[in-house]
Amino acid sequence: MKQLFYFILLIAGLSSVHSCKSLLDEDGDPLLDLNNNTGLTGPRALYREITDKDTLAEYHYSGLLVTKVLTDSASVTDIMYSGDKISQVTFNGFLDLDGNGKLDKDSVSYTQLFTYVNNKLDVISETRFIFRRTPPVPPATTPGPQTLLRKEKSHYKIEFNATTGKLESIVMENGPEITGQQFAFTDYSNTTYTYSGDNVSKVVRHYGPMAGGIHGAANRKYSYEYFAYDNEISPFTLLPQAYKISRLLSTIINDKESLILSPNNPKRWSATDLMPPVPTPVVKSTNYVYDPQTYMTKGYGVNYIYKPQ
Numbered sequence: 001m002k003q004l005f006y007f008i009l010l011i012a013g014l015s016s017v018h019s020c021k022s023l024l025d026e027d028g029d030p031l032l033d034l035n036n037n038t039g040l041t042g043p044r045a046l047y048r049e050i051t052d053k054d055t056l057a058e059y060h061y062s063g064l065l066v067t068k069v070l071t072d073s074a075s076v077t078d079i080m081y082s083g084d085k086i087s088q089v090t091f092n093g094f095l096d097l098d099g100n101g102k103l104d105k106d107s108v109s110y111t112q113l114f115t116y117v118n119n120k121l122d123v124i125s126e127t128r129f130i131f132r133r134t135p136p137v138p139p140a141t142t143p144g145p146q147t148l149l150r151k152e153k154s155h156y157k158i159e160f161n162a163t164t165g166k167l168e169s170i171v172m173e174n175g176p177e178i179t180g181q182q183f184a185f186t187d188y189s190n191t192t193y194t195y196s197g198d199n200v201s202k203v204v205r206h207y208g209p210m211a212g213g214i215h216g217a218a219n220r221k222y223s224y225e226y227f228a229y230d231n232e233i234s235p236f237t238l239l240p241q242a243y244k245i246s247r248l249l250s251t252i253i254n255d256k257e258s259l260i261l262s263p264n265n266p267k268r269w270s271a272t273d274l275m276p277p278v279p280t281p282v283v284k285s286t287n288y289v290y291d292p293q294t295y296m297t298k299g300y301g302v303n304y305i306y307k308p309q
Contacts, residue, residue: 040291040293040306040307040308041293042308042309043308043309044238044293044295044306044307044308044309045059045061045064045066045238045306045307045308045309046059046235046236046238046239046304046305046306047059047305047306047307048303048304048305049235049302049303049304049305050302050303050305051301051302051303052301054072055070056071056072056302057069057070057071058070058071059239064309065079065081065084066079066239066240066243067079067080067081069243071093072093072094072103073093073094073103074093075091075092075093075094075095076091076092076093077089077090077091078090078091079243085114085116085119085242086114086240086242086243086246087113087114088111088112088113088114089111089112089114089243089246090109090110090111090112091108091109091110091111091250092107092108092109093107093108094106094107094108095108095250095251096251097130097251097252098253099251099253099254105132105133106130106131106132106133106149107130107131107133107146108128108129108130108131109128109129109131110126110127110128110129111126111127112124112125112126112246112249113125113126114242120158120160121158121160121241121242121245122157122158123155123156123157123158124154124155124156124158124245124246124249125153125154125155125156126152126153126154126155126156126249127151127152127153128151128152128153128154129148129150129151130148130149130150130151130152131146131147131148131149132146132147132149133145133146133147134147150176151176151177152174152175152176152177153174153175153177153183153185154172154173154174154249155172155173155174155185156170156171156172156249157170157171158170158245159171164195166193166195166198167193167241167245167261168192168193169190169191169192169193170189170190170191170245170249171188171189171190171191172188172189172190172191172249172252173185173187173188173210174186174187174188174189174252175187184211185210185213186209186210186211187207187208187209187210188207188208188209188210188215189205189206189207189208189252190205190206190215190218191203191204191205191255192204192205193258193261196229197229198262198263198264199226199229199262199263199264199266200226200258200259200261200262201225201226201227202223202224202225202226203223203224203225203255203258204221204222204223204224204274205221205222205223205255206218206220206221207219207220207221207252208220220275221273221274221275222253222255222271222272222273222274223270223271223272223274223279223281224255224256224258224269224270224271224272225269225270225272225281226258226259226262226266226268226269227266227267227268227269227270228266228267228268229262229264229265229266229267230264230265230267230288230296231264231294232264232265232288232290232294232295232296233263233264233293233294233295233296234259234260234262234263234264234265234296235295235296235297235304235306236259236260236261236262237263238306239260241261244260244261247260248260248261256269256271265288265296265299267285267286267287267288268283268284268285268286269283269284269285270282270283270284284300286299286300286301287299
């Protein structure tokens with residue numbers, strides 16, 4: 001019985017240590033507890049986005065600048081700066097390229113270069129490599145190494161409203177880079193943003209083919225709408241705008257996340273395929289949780305953890 005008693009004490013002690021560690025960041029600083037009766041005071045930074053099962057994102061900082069983001073399946077985003085402006089974003093890992101809610105088994109590596117005009121983000125140029133793990137060769141059962149499936153280049157033209165300074169549109173041009181052939185963009189998309197006050201209320205994105213630098217007729221059209229905004233603070237206000245735009249461009253069908261551009265939090269949003277004769281929106285809703293400093297701490301099944309800045 002004594003041995004059992006001491007074993008129980010040991011497990012309890014280890015659980016206590018683990019619990020304490022979960023409330024510390026990588027520097028050992030205390031995080032915002034999930035207990036809604038407590039909270040940080042003063043400047044803060046977004047540290048983690050987590051669900052009940054997984055850590056979706058973990059943000060690492062150098063001083064006040066976010067320099068690294070760890071995401072699903074050990075994916076890593078590295079962020080470089082020129083002064084206080086993001087100059088380059090590099091991603092290595094796995095993405096949900098087809099938008100089915102699951103990470104693809106093909107790995108992705110891309111680098112985005114940021115160009116500014118009059119202190120405003122103007123162009124993002126991207127080079128992307130997509131790798132596929134080859135299937136096992138019988139009688140072996142272990143899959144082969146990741147091999148290059150394709151290489152792509154993308155050009156994103158960013159437009160801001162001259163009066164309000166809000167993001168107005170993003171025009172993407174994309175194409176494969178094929179050895180021995182002159183590069184040419186073969187596809188495009190045009191994304192427009194509408195606002196209600198400072199918050200994004202609607203995003204519409206059209207996709208189509210292009211040839212000879214000319215955009216053809218759109219063959220896919222999607223709309224995303226955001227409703228019933230609260231008056232509390234979105235956790236994404238703590239991240240640089242250029243990084244948030246980069247995150248939206250990580251896949252070509254990631255616009256449902258456009259709520260990250262808003263300073264407040266929408267309690268309902270919808271996604272609609274505009275091509276059918278009678279479009280049917282898919283609607284999602286949530287009840288938010290906030291801390292005493294009015295920062296949102298939980299919504300749409302995701303918990304947001306903060307750290308002192």
